[in-house]
Amino acid sequence: MKIVKRIMLGLFILSLIGLYVVIYAVPGVTGAFTKTEILEYGNLKIMDSEICYIIRNEKVYTASRGGVINYYIGDAVLVKTGTKILNAGNADYTSEFNGVTSYYIDGYENYFTPDTMRELKYDVVSSIEAIPANVVKNETLTDEPLFKICDNREWFLICWVDARNIAKYERKKSVVIELPLGQVKATIEDIIEDDGKWLIIFRSDRYYEDFARIRTAPATIVIADYNGILIRNESIAVKDGAIGVYVKTKSGDFIFKRIKVIATDGESVLAEVSYYYNDEGERVGTVNIYDEILTNPK
Secondary structure: OHHHHHHHHHHHHHHHHHHHHHHHHOOOOHHHHOOEEEOEEEEEEEEEEEEEEEEOOEEEEEOOOOEEEEEOOOOOOEEOOOOEEEEEOOEEEEOOOOEEEEOEEOOOOOOOOOOOHHHOOHHHHOOOOOOOEEOOOOEEOOOOEEEEEEOOOOEEEEEEEEHHHHHHOOOOOEEEEEEOOEEEEEEEEEEEEEOOEEEEEEEEOOOOOOOOOOOEEEEEEEEEEEEEEEEEHHHOEEEOOEEEEEEEOOOOOEEEEEOOEEEEOOOEEEEOOOEEEOOOOOEEEOOOOOOEEEOOOO
């Protein structure tokens, strides 16, 4: 029994020595137990998804008398001042200004206007169902809507965002608004507080297919769109007051490299590639694509 115990004790000691050699004596093996990730080039969009309301300079033309309608111009056509749009009750109806024709009326043309948009309140607007109706027909009665002309040189979109998201927005900033039938470029015209929410007004002069038809649309507002190296928050460390990451060298060691953050979405940051210039104008080397970095540095 003593011999067996001695053998067991010897094997135990040998195993401890072997473990020590594996962990401390074999170069690079300790790195096998260290979690790392490879940096890659990425894209980061700062955006919000909201319901937007379209606001236009527009005029609804109504029938001065009843009668049969003869149409000269179709829907969504760009016309000049004085263009004959239709005839009803032996009277011609012409455009009073340059714009786009629309036969879709929702009844809120005098409510959603550039003059009133800054006074609109979320609690009221959010309960409105502005569903456009096609008013094309064979005959009309007196005072019925016939068509409208919408000024396409400048139009607006508005939405309300929560207070936690307002820091993303600033007046005169250019954005891209993604709508169901495409995207348009716009400028933030105004930012107005509204009882815990913020009214954002966008101005655009770009073509959008449904611009003269619809009143509301789901929209993705792209406030910023950046390219750079994408780094998860948990891989970022702070050393001597500077933020950066630990990059693995050829020898297997990790060295601290500063990074310059371009943007963040709260979970990851987008950083400059290769180098950047600090506040003193000095060139600072930073991370590169395919660098291997330490995750969760302590």
